[in-house]
Amino acid sequence: MTGLAARTRSGWRALIAAHxxxxxxxxxxxxxxxxxxxxxxxxxxxxxxTGLLADVLTALAGSPAWQLVxxxxxxxxxxxxxxxxxxxxxxxxxxxxxxxxxxxxxxxFWAFGWAGTNGPLIFVxxxxxxxxxxxADGRGSxxxxxxxxxxxxxxxxxxxxxxxxxxxxxxxxxxxxxEGGLQxxxxxxxxxxxxxxLPVLGAVLGLGAIPGTPPVPGGGPLGALRALSxxxxxxxxxxxxxxxxxxxxxxxxxxxxxxxxxWVIIAGVVVAFLQARRSRPEGPLxxxxxxxxxxxxxLLLLVLRLLYGExxxxxxxxxxxxxxxFLLVGGTVIRNRASAWIVICWCGFLAVLDxxxxxxxxx
Numbered sequence: 300m301t302g303l304a305a306r307t308r309s310g311w312r313a314l315i316a317a318h319x320x321x322x323x324x325x326x327x328x329x330x331x332x333x334x335x336x337x338x339x340x341x342x343x344x345x346x347x348x349t350g351l352l353a354d355v356l357t358a359l360a361g362s363p364a365w366q367l368v369x370x371x372x373x374x375x376x377x378x379x380x381x382x383x384x385x386x387x388x389x390x391x392x393x394x395x396x397x398x399x400x401x402x403x404x405x406x407x408f409w410a411f412g413w414a415g416t417n418g419p420l421i422f423v424x425x426x427x428x429x430x431x432x433x434x435a436d437g438r439g440s441x442x443x444x445x446x447x448x449x450x451x452x453x454x455x456x457x458x459x460x461x462x463x464x465x466x467x468x469x470x471x472x473x474x475x476x477x478e479g480g481l482q483x484x485x486x487x488x489x490x491x492x493x494x495x496x497l498p499v500l501g502a503v504l505g506l507g508a509i510p511g512t513p514p515v516p517g518g519g520p521l522g523a524l525r526a527l528s529x530x531x532x533x534x535x536x537x538x539x540x541x542x543x544x545x546x547x548x549x550x551x552x553x554x555x556x557x558x559x560x561x562w563v564i565i566a567g568v569v570v571a572f573l574q575a576r577r578s579r580p581e582g583p584l585x586x587x588x589x590x591x592x593x594x595x596x597x598l599l600l601l602v603l604r605l606l607y608g609e610x611x612x613x614x615x616x617x618x619x620x621x622x623x624x625f626l627l628v629g630g631t632v633i634r635n636r637a638s639a640w641i642v643i644c645w646c647g648f649l650a651v652l653d654x655x656x657x658x659x660x661x662x
Contacts, residue, residue: 320384320394324377328402329370331650332411335549336366338657345413347614349510350455351501356415365414372418373411376401379425380623386432387581389630392639397626399646400564403653405547405557406619412548416454417619423451424461425623427490431465434483435472441486448490452497455510456602457617459498460537462490463598464591464624471583471590495602502606509607510617533596533613539565541618542625549656556652559645564622567629568592574632581631588628591621 345360347353359365377398384394401407401421410417430447433439444465451458466487473484501507535541543561546554571585596613603611633639 319391320381320398321378323395324398324402325374327399327650328373328377331402331653332370332373332407333367334654335408335657336370336412337363338654346409346415346417348416348455349457349507349614349617350416351453351497351507352416353455353507360413360415362414366412369411369414369418372422373402373407375422376425376623379422379429380627383425383429383432383623384627384630386436387584387627387631388579389627390633390639392636392643393630393633396633396639396642396646397630399643399650400560400629401622401626403646403649404542404560404622405545406542406622408547408549408653409545410619416457417617419451419454420457420461420617420620421622423447423454423458424464424620427451427461427465428468428624428627431468431487434486435469441483441489444486444490445493448494449496452494455507455617456495456498456599456606457510457613457620459491459494459602460591460595460599460618461620462487462494463595464587464621466491467590467594468583468587471586475577475583475586499606509611510603510613530597530600533600534593535596537596537599537613537618538592539568539625541613542622547653549653550659552652552656556649560649563642564625564629567632568625570632571628581628584624585628585631588621588624591624595621 345357348356348360380398380401381394384397389397406417407421410421426447427444430439430444434441434444444462448458448462451461466484469483469487543564544558546552547557568585568588571581572589575582575585595618599613600610603613633642
C-alpha cells in the first residue's frame with residue numbers, strides 16, 4: 300500500500316511538473332467563471348450572437364446549465380495555449396500570467412458568462428494558431444487547418460480573423476526563417492476561404508444575425524473619403540483597442556481597475572514586434588500578430604460590405620478571437636519573474652473583485 304501511495308504521489312508530481320501552469324489555471328478558471336455565472340443572474344443583457352447558430356445560442360444564453368458548460372471553451376483555450384507558449388519560448392511563470400489575464404479579462408466575462416458565440420471564438424483563435432504552428436513544424440496536415448476553418452464559420456464571419464492570423468504566421472515563417480513554402484501558405488489561404496463558406500451561405504439564405512450595426516450618419520467627408528475614413532476606424536475598432544478597452548458588465552465595476560490589463564495586452568504586442576528577430580522563435584509570431592492588428596479591421600469591413608451590401612460597425616466583443624494571440628506574444632516579452640508576479644497578483648485581485656461585485660449585484 301505504501302509503495303502504491305508513493306507511486307501515486309510520484310505520478311501526480313510528474314503530471315504537475317509537466318503541466319505546472321495548467322495545474323494552477325484550470326481550477327482557478329473553473330472557480331471564477333462558475334462563481335460569476337451563478338451569481339450575476341439575468342440582470343445583464345447577453346451580448347449579441349452572430350453566425351448560423353445565432354438564434355439557437357440566443358435561446359440558450361440565459362440557461363444556467365449551458366452557462367456552466369461554457370467554461371469548457373475557456374479550459375480548452377488554456378490547454379491549447381500552454382504548448383503554444385512553450386513553442387514560442389514563454390516561461391512557466393509567464394504562462395501563468397497570460398493565462399490569468401485571459402481568465403479575468405473583461406472580454407472573457409462577455410465570452411464565457413453566456414452560452415454565446417464569443418466563447419467558442421476564443422477557443423477557435425487558440426486552436427487555429429496551434430494548428431498553424433504544428434503545420435509549420437511539419438507535425439500536422441494543412442487539411443486540419445482547413446477543416447477547422449470550415450467548421451468555425453458556423454460562428455460567423457469573425458472566425459475568419461483567426462485564420463487570417465494563421466496565414467500571416469505561415470508567410471512570416473516562410474520569409475523570416477525560410478520555413479515552409481508556397482504549399483503551406485496555399486493551405487492557409489484555403490483555410491481563410493473555407494472560414495467564409497458558412498457566413499456566405501447565411502448571407503445568401505438570410506440566416507443568422509448580421510454581425511454589426513450600420514454606422515451613425517455624420518457630417519464627415521463624403522464618398523470615397525468617408526469609405527477611407529471607415530477603413531482607418533476599423534483598425535481601431537477590431538484591433539488592439541477593442542480588446543484592451545472592453546469593460547466588464549459587473550455592476551459598479553470600476554473600469555480603471557481593469558485598464559492595466561489593456562496596457563499589458565497593448566504593450567506586449569508592440570514590444571514583441573519591436574524586438575522581433577529572425578533568429579528568435581517568437582519573431583514570426585510577433586510580426587504576424589502586428590500585421591493582423593492592422594489588416595483585420597479593414598479586411599473584415601470589406602468582407603461585410605460584400606456580404607451585406609452596407610458598411611457595418613463591428614461589435615468589439617467579436618475581436619475576442621484574437622485575444623489568445625495577443626496574450627501569447629505578450630508572454631514572450633515577460634522575461635523576469637517580477638513582471639510576471641505583478642501581472643499574476645493584479646489578476647488575482649481582479650478575480651476576487653469579480654466574485655464580490657457579482658455577488659453584490661444580485662442583492
